[in-house]
Amino acid sequence: MQNLWSHTGRGIAVSALALALTACQSMRGPEPVAQASIPSSYTAAASGTSVAEQGYKDFFADQRLLQVLDMALNNNRDLRTATLNIQRAQQAYQITENNQLPTIGASGGVLRQDQGTALGTHTRYNVGLGITAYELDFWGRVRSLKDNALDNFLATQSSRDATQIALIGQVAQAWLNYSFANANLKLADQTLKTQLESYNLNKKRFDVGIDSELPVRQAQISVETARNDVANYKTQVAQAQNLLNLLVGEQVPSALLPTQRVTHITKTTAIGAGLPSDLLNNRPDIRTAEYRLSAAGANIGAAKARLFPSISLTGNAGYASTDLSDLFKSGSFVWAVGPSIDLPIFDWGTRQANIKISETDQQIALADYEKSIQSAFREVNDALAVRQNIGDRLAAQKRLVDATNTTYKLSNARFRAGIDNYLTVLDAQRTSYAAEQGLLLLEQANLNNQVELYKSLGGGVKANTSDATSQPASSAERKAQ
Incomplete structure (x- = not known):
């Protein structure tokens, strides 16, 4: 008889587990459709394969910058935090995946009990293995929670990629900023020397009585303005280096800093944008929003499953005896198995409210997903708009620099010949200096x-x-x- 019940109990347990695995289903509803109005083309022409297909080591040209980028990827604290968030999300997913399996634990105990005056005291020893409240996932609640954890894990991975993209762009632009702050400093130093020469010339002319004091003071104004610019650009150089060190996460060696004005940043001559559909695949922030939207849908499934009965299975098998020496002898084997059910009746609308909350969260995630797509296209179109006209602006600015430099040379020659006054030279100097600064910008x-x-x-x-x-x-x- 004992063998019969033993086989029956095992059959019940195996059947229940098989039923749970085959009958569980997801209660999540249909996935919402994004209405982001994805354009069929970009506002500015950018033919060719998307430059995003290139690795950053193939895109950037300067080896010093590439070394700085590698340092940043190894040491930047924001990127390190993003990587740790991936590890945390991975462990959270592992926990939800483990929840689909029964938890088996060993137990043992000694119970000393007073059974009354006639029977006296009684001692019972037991040891065994047991399954504690294993939920039979008929309605897919545990599976939905697992899907939610998986989507959040994948979203965290994509967020880390987005952080890396942002970091590479910030480091490259900070490196360029340091270069051009130095270039502006050199221009200001050169201008200061020229202004000092003009000041000394005007002072000599004043001392010998050729000119009045006015040209001297006008030249002095230009000298002090140039000195102010020199001090300002020295500050900008230091600040640019501080920002670069912060982004990299350590002190950048001076050998990796640009000493001359950078003339080109990439090996690519024609920068293509690819198709708009490529953007959806290449932007990790869009992918992150998509994973978040999927996770919100999984939450709806878990909330809906709470409307139905929750069935758990508890069981144990082991040995029990009133005498410790007889604990493992024949006839002391015992087992127990049985389900428990949690049937919601009155909860004053709590479960329905949780479903509404999950559905609202899904709508929020959908709006975030649509906005991430729209923001991505806006960023690309803005960059392409600048790219479309930057060549004409540079050509015009170079011609302006040539014209202002020539004007300065002519006005200076006319001043030295006594034809024009110093105000004409001063105005030409300022115009030439401003044009040179504009070209650097x-x-x-x-x-x-x-x-x-x-x-x-x-x-x-x-x-x-x-x-x-x-x-x-x-x-x-x-x-x-």
Whole structure:
């Protein structure tokens, strides 16, 4: 008889587990459709394969910058935090995956009990293995929680990629900023020397009685203005270096800092943007929002499953005896198995409210997903708009610099010949200096725009162009397959 019950109990347990595995289903509803109004083309022409397909080691030209980027990827604290968040999300997913399996634990105990005056005291020893409240996932609640954890894990991975892209762009632009701050400092130093020469010349002319004191004071104004610019650009150089050190996460060696004005930042001559559909695949922030949307759908499934009875299985098997020496002898084996059910009757609408909350969270995630798509296209279009006209602006500014320099030379010669007064020279000097500064600003804007376009298209996830990247399917995508 004992063998019969033993086989029966095992049959019940195995059948219950098989039923739970085959009958569980997801209660999540249909996935919402994004209405982001994805354009069929960009506002500015940018033919060719998307530059985001290139690894950053193939895109950037300067080896010093590449070394700085590698240092940043190893030491930046924001990127390190993003990596730790991946590890945390991975462990959270592992916990939810383990919840689909029964938890088996060993137990043992000694019970000393007074059974009354006639029977006296009684001691019972027991030891065994048991399953504690294993939920039979008929309605897919545990599976939905697992899907939610998986989507959050994948979203964290994509967020880390987005952080890397942003970091590469910030480091490259900070490196350029240091270069052009030095270039402006050299221009200000050169201008100061020229202004000092003019001041000394005007002072000599005043001392010998050729001119009045007015040209001397006008020249002095230019000298002090140039000195102020020199001090200002020295501050900008220090601040640019401080920012670069912060982004890299350690002190950048001076050998890796640009000593001359950077003239080109990339090996690529024609920067293509690819198709708009490529942007959806290359931008990890869009993928992050998509994973968050899928996770919200999984939460709805878990909330709906709470409307139905929750069935748990508890069981144990082991040995029990009133005498410790007889604990493992024949006839002391005992077992127990049985389900428990939690049937919701009156909860004053709590479960329904949780479903409404989950559905609202899904709508919020959908809005965030649509906004991430729209923001991505806006960033690319803005960068392309700058790219479309930057060449004409640079050409015009170079011609302006040539014209102002020539004007300054002519006005200075006329002043020395006594034809014009010093005010004409002073005005020509200021115009020439401003044109030179404007050219440096445009050249920096041109290089920054190339970095910005690479970043906005989703470039920087991989180091080399030949590296493979993977985009795991979300739980919503696996459901649709």
